[in-house]
Amino acid sequence: MSLLSVRNLCKTYGALEVTKDVSFDVAPGELHAIIGPNGAGKTTLIGQLSGQIAPASGAVLLDGRDVTGRSMAERVRLGLARSFQITSILPRFTVLENVAVAVQARSGSSFRFFAPVAAEAALNDDAYEVLAKAGLNHRADVRASALSHGEHRQLELAIALATQPRVLLLDEPLAGIGGQEAGAFVQRLAALKGRFATVLIEHDMDAVFALADRISVLVYGEIIATGTPDEIRNDAKVRAAYLGDEEAA
Numbered sequence: 234m235s236l237l238s239v240r241n242l243c244k245t246y247g248a249l250e251v252t253k254d255v256s257f258d259v260a261p262g263e264l265h266a267i268i269g270p271n272g273a274g275k276t277t278l279i280g281q282l283s284g285q286i287a288p289a290s291g292a293v294l295l296d297g298r299d300v301t302g303r304s305m306a307e308r309v310r311l312g313l314a315r316s317f318q319i320t321s322i323l324p325r326f327t328v329l330e331n332v333a334v335a336v337q338a339r340s341g342s343s344f345r346f347f348a349p350v351a352a353e354a355a356l357n358d359d360a361y362e363v364l365a366k367a368g369l370n371h372r373a374d375v376r377a378s379a380l381s382h383g384e385h386r387q388l389e390l391a392i393a394l395a396t397q398p399r400v401l402l403l404d405e406p407l408a409g410i411g412g413q414e415a416g417a418f419v420q421r422l423a424a425l426k427g428r429f430a431t432v433l434i435e436h437d438m439d440a441v442f443a444l445a446d447r448i449s450v451l452v453y454g455e456i457i458a459t460g461t462p463d464e465i466r467n468d469a470k471v472r473a474a475y476l477g478d479e480e481a482a
């Protein structure tokens with residue numbers, strides 16, 4: 234059974250149909266990429282999955298449960314977390330403190346059963362564990378404002394991981410990261426693959442084809458194909474509408 238089911242999502246802005254009857258499924262542990270030209274509707278689609286944008290019609294099911302009417306915060310609590318473009322990092326706080334805040338938010342009041350010092354130690358242990366997964370544990374005591382752009386992205390990933398997602402929505406994680414930092418980030422995502430399901434929007438096609446189990450291609454708000462990277466690479470419709478141009482470029 235699929236963990237995330239997207240059913241016939243439609244969204245219009247005036248006369249513009251930004252998502253038209255979009256449906257796809259994501260299995261547990263699957264990394265499902267959504268690709269498409271600029272303005273295809275990818276960001277609007279992920280906004281509908283995260284709860285930031287209400288669809289005109291259609292449904293989002295998480296593990297069979299209809300979450301279409303749920304707020305962003307409720308979806309995060311149910312395990313549907315979005316990273317990037319919305320994360321508010323506290324620049325004067327250290328990297329560890331930023332993650333500890335997210336760990337505490339996830340755990341609700343569970344740490345209040347500890348004495349204050351033990352509670353802080355338990356929080357920090359969890360935060361260190363998350364930072365290690367995001368490859369940022371060596372920067373734990375640095376203020377967030379002192380991080381490089383790539384490290385900032387790693388911290389956003391760590392904050393999303395701290396919510397213990399079952400489905401992680403990644404919106405252009407590589408945007409603005411170059412060269413070596415981008416390569417390291419792709420390796421980090423590859424290492425995390427399988428621990429949760431992921432919906433990835435990304436313009437870097439090398440990263441998408443290296444990471445994705447399946448890819449859906451969105452063109453003018455419609456999914457024109459869904460398949461494995463090989464199927465998508467060899468799909469005549471996809472090449473004509475999109476990939477041919479990208480590769481030629």
Ligand SMILES: Nc1ncnc2c1ncn2[C@@H]1O[C@H](COP(=O)(O)OP(=O)(O)OP(=O)(O)O)[C@@H](O)[C@H]1O
Pocket residue numbers: 246249251269270271272273274275276277278
């Ligand atoms: N709030 C809005 N009001 C009106 N039109 C909007 C709004 N948000 C997005 N659009 C339009 O909807 C279309 C899809 O935008 P969206 O940002 O979802 O595409 P995208 O595939 O993410 O593009 P990109 O790859 O450039 O980020 C575009 O034509 C955009 O101008």
